[in-house]
Amino acid sequence: MRTAFFVDGYNLYYGLLRGSPHKWLDLGALLDSILRVQDPSAFLDSVHYFTAPVIAKLATRGQLSNDAQHRYIRALQAKGVHVTLGNHRLGRGYAPLYLDGKKSSRLDQVAIWELEEKETDVNLALGMYRSACKSHLTGLSQIVLVSGDTDLSPALSAIREDFPHIALGIILPHRQEAGGVMRNPPGSLKKCSDWMRTYISDSELEACQLPAKIPLPRKPAIVKPDYW
Numbered sequence: 001m002r003t004a005f006f007v008d009g010y011n012l013y014y015g016l017l018r019g020s021p022h023k024w025l026d027l028g029a030l031l032d033s034i035l036r037v038q039d040p041s042a043f044l045d046s047v048h049y050f051t052a053p054v055i056a057k058l059a060t061r062g063q064l065s066n067d068a069q070h071r072y073i074r075a076l077q078a079k080g081v082h083v084t085l086g087n088h089r090l091g092r093g094y095a096p097l098y099l100d101g102k103k104s105s106r107l108d109q110v111a112i113w114e115l116e117e118k119e120t121d122v123n124l125a126l127g128m129y130r131s132a133c134k135s136h137l138t139g140l141s142q143i144v145l146v147s148g149d150t151d152l153s154p155a156l157s158a159i160r161e162d163f164p165h166i167a168l169g170i171i172l173p174h175r176q177e178a179g180g181v182m183r184n185p186p187g188s189l190k191k192c193s194d195w196m197r198t199y200i201s202d203s204e205l206e207a208c209q210l211p212a213k214i215p216l217p218r219k220p221a222i223v224k225p226d227y228w
Contacts, residue, residue, distance in 0.1 A: 003035055020205065051073075144168075144171060156193070
């Protein structure tokens with residue numbers, strides 16, 4: 001079963017990797033490992049990764065955060081991962097003022113900065129649908145979404161309706177905690193899938209790390225960020 005993976009980078013980072021020592025993740029190796037457990041007859045055809053560049057002035061480590069993300073994207077590309085970039089929009093917004101013990105009011109608002117990731121969900125949804133459209137040429141028989149974002153449910157429903165021969169899988173980028181999984185699986189995503197994996201363990205992440213230095217032909221090697 002020829003399988004294409006579509007990874008929501010933002011969801012993966014904040015749902016699984018943030019605060020962990022496993023950010024230098026070999027996505028292809030991890031997803032191939034999970035796929036073979038799920039269905040030994042299936043094989044990985046492609047990995048598509050969707051994210052938006054870090055805004056250095058808003059990042060915890062400033063330019064270091066931007067540089068680390070850039071290195072990681074280059075490392076993924078060197079391993080054959082297809083990377084699609086959206087963008088971030090920073091604008092002025094308003095939100096109700098928080099007062100302890102009192103119900104918030106829309107009439108009492110304060111100005112805030114709103115940071116919004118743009119285009120990533122649309123690019124990911126279009127990527128899945130276009131791959132399904134080309135399946136009769138490529139032989140693709142399965143699409144797996146790596147995300148817990150329910151906004152992608154309509155795209156999965158459309159693929160299910162228009163291309164019933166395509167199997168749909170979902171991997172939630174959630175950590176496996178002792179005694180269970182942190183969050184319940186979203187019903188709208190589960191309804192659209194043929195199978196769902198609700199966690200990724202630390203041992204799986206640890207076993208699927210990129211080498212600290214990735215050599216490139218005729219270019220300097222890509223080096224893992226020091227603080228990762």
